[in-house]
Amino acid sequence: MKTETRSFYAAAVQRTVVHITRTLDEALDLTALARAAALSPFHFHRIFRGMVGETPLEMHRRLRLERAAQALLAGDAGITAIAFDAGYETHEAFTRAFRQAYGRSPSAFRQGAIDPRPGCERPPQVELAAPSGVHFCGDPTREIVIRFTTEESIMNVTIETMPELRVATVPHVGPYNEISAAFQRLGALVGPTGLLGRPEAAMLGIYYDDLETTPPEQLRSDAAFVVPADARLPEGVTEKRLPAGRYAHTTHVGPYTQLGDAWSRLMGEWLPRSGQRVGEGSSYEIYRNNPGNAPPDQLRTELYLPLA
Numbered sequence: 001m002k003t004e005t006r007s008f009y010a011a012a013v014q015r016t017v018v019h020i021t022r023t024l025d026e027a028l029d030l031t032a033l034a035r036a037a038a039l040s041p042f043h044f045h046r047i048f049r050g051m052v053g054e055t056p057l058e059m060h061r062r063l064r065l066e067r068a069a070q071a072l073l074a075g076d077a078g079i080t081a082i083a084f085d086a087g088y089e090t091h092e093a094f095t096r097a098f099r100q101a102y103g104r105s106p107s108a109f110r111q112g113a114i115d116p117r118p119g120c121e122r123p124p125q126v127e128l129a130a131p132s133g134v135h136f137c138g139d140p141t142r143e144i145v146i147r148f149t150t151e152e153s154i155m156n157v158t159i160e161t162m163p164e165l166r167v168a169t170v171p172h173v174g175p176y177n178e179i180s181a182a183f184q185r186l187g188a189l190v191g192p193t194g195l196l197g198r199p200e201a202a203m204l205g206i207y208y209d210d211l212e213t214t215p216p217e218q219l220r221s222d223a224a225f226v227v228p229a230d231a232r233l234p235e236g237v238t239e240k241r242l243p244a245g246r247y248a249h250t251t252h253v254g255p256y257t258q259l260g261d262a263w264s265r266l267m268g269e270w271l272p273r274s275g276q277r278v279g280e281g282s283s284y285e286i287y288r289n290n291p292g293n294a295p296p297d298q299l300r301t302e303l304y305l306p307l308a
């Protein structure tokens with residue numbers, strides 16, 4: 001069962017990588033890629049990143065830059081034309097991206113292959129660092145071999161049967177790292193009710209959209225608080241239900257800025273080896289201490305992934 005599940009996810013990622021490498025001149029339809037993998041965009045891109053080491057969009061951009069670097073070394077095409085082929089609308093935008101990736105401007109990169117180099121200085125390298133080992137190749141028929149994540153995950157993951165959770169929510173639309181404003185509004189609404197002191201009290205974050213397919217200003221999430229079944233909710237909050245069922249559960253200890261990496265490891269390393277499949281419903285995070293009085297390296301966040 002575990003082998004079958006890993007093969008399922010590996011095959012989905014393999015198809016996506018092949019598609020990316022053979023359609024570099026096309027804009028990526030990330031939603032269509034996820035649909036072809038029979039997964040939601042939110043889950044698919046986390047699985048892809050965890051198994052390959054970069055997102056589909058990051059791979060697409062990197063391969064375009066590698067192709068551009070090869071064009072700079074192999075011919076005399078103008079830099080502006082190469083920039084357009086790499087998907088950049090201006091020479092300046094391409095130069096900034098290229099310098100960030102290769103440490104020198106496109107013209108300096110090209111010149112480095114022409115001028116004699118003193119001593120043992122290495123010639124310009126086209127291939128950029130990539131955990132997957134997938135690089136640009138001009139031969140579209142060449143077999144794509146992916147170096148998947150192979151180290152055993154040291155994440156402590158348990159499978160738990162969770163009850164249905166009744167939550168009071170305040171919506172947030174915008175970058176996920178700005179959801180604290182919604183939590184402040186939620187706290188102001190729920191605090192006077194006395195519910196925050198109940199034993200079952202817990203603050204949750206529920207995230208609905210994929211970072212790759214949704215503009216930052218359109219990302220949807222909920223600041224949420226677990227409330228008892230018989231509790232009366234204050235005005236200004238919305239009641240939602242997180243379904244009961246089987247969930248993969250792990251705890252991340254550290255800054256909230258590292259949660260994306262924790263999710264990628266859970267879904268890209270643990271999930272394919274586990275024999276489990278992603279289920280219906282939303283993933284969510286439970287925050288077990290307060291960032292207002294706990295140092296970032298001691299923040300405890302529980303991650304819950306619904307399983308089929």
